[in-house]
Amino acid sequence: MHQPDISPLRVFIEPVKITHKGQGYSVSFNGETIIARTRNPAPDACRHLVALGHRGRMEIWDNERPYPRSVFHDIERAARFTVAESNAHGPRIVRFKTMAEDVRGELFTSRSASQ
Template identity: 40%
Template sequence: MINRKTNAYRFFIVPTKRDKRHQLFSVIFNGRVVVLNTHLPSAAGCRYLASLGLTGRAEMWDHERSYPRMIFSDLVKAAGMTVEEEHGTPRVRALRQHRQDLVHEGSDAGMGNHPSSLERLSVVA
């Protein structure tokens, strides 16, 4: 979905569960869950949008606030970043190896065919 006021692509995040170290989130775009259980929803959302060939601004929203949690002026640049911990301090860094993220438009969270690996999947029409 595009925010008509800011001309930015808008995706939502929803907390799902916690693992041993992180809160995990699902990423929702155009009403569909596109990424499940990621601890870095900002990067996962931007990578998903970039994998669709989209460029420009992006906004990460939740369903609690009336404003975006994060704004990315260049979603492609944000897609190439990650957060790593070094001596207990988080650092934003360039992604070391290129990973192609999930592309599967025909999937929702409750369906058994949701992608769960980092392989590029064909788009379901």
């Protein structure tokens, strides 16, 4: 019987630019840059790979360590979250919302408050 390939997806991150908002990273998969710059490389990579039809386990690697920086056992689940930070609180894991969801939420809140 044929065993399915259960090898983890290997994603490589590399620091690209640091700004007042924090460190930016590029993300590569199979030797190709899939994200040119992001401050949230792991959750963004999960979303990107899920959009391409990938499933399962993913490892985040860099050029410094002989082992993965992070391991995600289910990228579909991990894609639903991101890291958020503000002046009011430090980094924390929150549910990911698209910009359209954020805008709809702000519009709804603004309209409700003005009525």
